[in-house]
Amino acid sequence: MPILRQWAERHPDKIATRIAFGDDTINYRELDRRANAVTQLLMWMGLSAGDGIAVLLDNDxxxxxxxxxARRHGVYYTPVSTHLKPEEAAYIVRDSGAKLLFVGARFGEVMRALAADNPHGCTIIVIGDEVVGGLDYARELTRFDRMIEIPDGPVGKDFFYSSGTTGKPKGIKQPLFANLRQAQASGDWVRENFGFDDDTVYLSPAPLYHGAPLRFTMRTLESGGTAVVMTKFAAEQALAAIERYRITHSQWVPTMLFRLLALPDDVRASYDLSSHACAIHAAAPCPPELKERMIAWWGPIVWEYYAGSERNGATCISSADWLSHRGSVGRACVGTIHILDEDHNELGPGEIGDVYFDGPSFVYHNDPDKTARSRNALGWSTIGDVGYLDQDGFLYLTDRRSHMIISGGVNIYPAEIENCLALHPLVADVAVFGVPNVEYGEEVKAVVQLKDPSLATPRLAQDLMAFCREQLSHVKCPRSIDFETELPRQENGKLFKHVLKRRYLQPA
Structure with missing residues (x-):
């Protein structure tokens, strides 16, 4: 029996998911009924197991x-960012080969871009009050206002696209789950490490088109809990949501933690967070001092995990383990970690190299060359991160290989410098990368976002460089610092460093 059906029979009236501070809720009985109708719609539209749909919606x-x-019918589903330009969104729909696009009514320009170039004949199904240029989702679904039994078969899976840091974004595709048991087992590491069960009330403050928010809300429902979704992150409102809905589990990115800590002390102290048992963070490097402050505030409930959209492996670490292995992202909980040098020789504890997992397989859609470059001869895969293991098997990430700066033959990893500058009381955000240098090949450049942009002066830039020299080797310190009013980050905390690099490399 499908897991959603099991929960619908066990507690039909329990809220499965809700929009925070709004009237929109759906219980397990209704969610199961409507998902069953969607499966029938996919069947009626001619989709088979292994086909795909795309979804372009706000948090809804x-x-x-x-x-x-889609899962029930063995169909891949591709979430599309609501912040992409129309042609960028249409490209993902086309490249994924989606046969249906479920799209919010406000994204008319995306619909027009897709209609102008639609080689796979993708059908547009519009969700909203004003339907122009596609089928009406509400009307189509009324055809299937009855429950039917659906034969067991492959289980659908997400099919995410990378952020597109170089060139076009790439789809990341894994084999479908062979059956319901395999699909359920894939979430065991979440239940075992973070304690997800039917008492879980999970807060998702980020957009659902991102991998972690979508996957963890789905894990919450798979476990019979309740997912509370914010339409947009706001620091104080997130604390209010924890109090109001008695949140037990939550997930954050470091920029969110930074904004939570920036709230006045009296505001932070005014909310009852006693229900909060597990606060998970991931997606971007977290400066150790920031994490220490969060543990001091929330207690030993702060967990971190490391995984890519490729899902080729994962690590996680508790507060207690992190405090004794400061800066680590934990030990492997999916797959086995291997640290390899450039010749693919395995390295020992403390030696920095490329991080490989011998975990689940994946491919980069329509890019066999990139897929091949991500593998070694044993079939282990890497997503481009660099780091090392300690004697206890805890992984420490130094940076992504694509971000590494080579200056005078010395390898420099920007993350260490960024963590240093983030400690300065005037700094709100920072990005470090390499720019050309005639003598050394590259030199270290920092771009800083200040808490108060009006303080940006050449003198402050010099002071920040001196601040670095007090804590880091001079080789690692920025040779120049520029200021920006805001750095280009996604809502999931990932920095579009390539945007800054392109801006500063063009004059060079």
């Missing part, structure tokens, strides 16, 4: 009925 409860319906 209909996300979940679409995805559960």
């Amino acid at each position: 409860l209909r996300y979940f009925e679409l995805l559960w319906g």
Whole structure:
């Protein structure tokens, strides 16, 4: 029996998911019924196991009925960012080969871009009050206002696209789950490490088109809990949501933690967070001092995990383990970690190299060369991160290989410098990368976002460089610092460093 059906029979009236501070809720009975209708719609539209759909929606409860319906029919689902330009969004729909696009009514320009170039004949199904240029989702779903039994078969899976840091974004595709048991087992590491169960009330403050928010809300529903989704992150509102909905589990990115800590002390102290048992963070490097402050505030409930959209492996670490292995992202909980040098020789503890996992397989869609470059001869895979293991098997990340600066033959990893500058009381955000240098090949450049942009002066830039020299080897310190009013980050905390690099490399 499908897991969603099991929970619908066990507690039909329990809220499965809700929009924070709004009236939109859906219980397990209704979610199961509507997901069943979506599965019937996919069948009626001619989709078979292994086909795909794309979803372009704001944070909306209909996300979940679409995805559960797709899972039940063995269909891939590709979430599309709501912040992409119309042609960028249409490219992902085309490249994925999606046969259906479920799209919010406000994304008319994306619909027009896709209609102008639609080689696979993708059908557009519009969700919203004003339907122009596609089928009406609400009307189509009324055809299937009855429950049917659906034969067991492959289980659908997400098919995410990378952020597109170089060139076009690439789709990351894994084999479908062979059956319901395999699909359920894939979430065991989440339940075992973070304690997800049917008492879980999970807060998702980020957009659902990102991998971690979508996957963890789906894990919450898979475990029979309740997912509370914010339409947009706001620091104080997130604390209010924890108090109001008695949140037990939550997930954050470092920029969110930074904004939470920036709230006045009296505001932070005014909310009852006693229900909060597990606060998870991931997606971007977290400066150790920032994490220490979060543990001091929230207690030993702060967990971190490391994994890519490729899902080729994962690590996680508790507060207690992190305090005794400061800066680590934990030990492997999916797959086995191997640190390899450039010749693919395995390295010992403390030696920095490329991080490989011998975990689940994946391919980069329509890019066999990139897929091949991500493997070694044994089939282990890497997503481009660099780091080392300690004697206890804890992984420490130094940076991504693509971010490494080579200055005078010395390898420099920007993350260490960024963590240093982030400690300065005037700094809100920072990005470090390499720019050309005639003598050394590259030199270290920092771009800083200040808490108060009006303080940006050449003198402050010199002071920040001196601040670095007090804590880091001179080789690692920035040779120049520029200021920006805001750095280009996604809502999931990932920095579009290539945007800054392109801006500063063009004059060079």
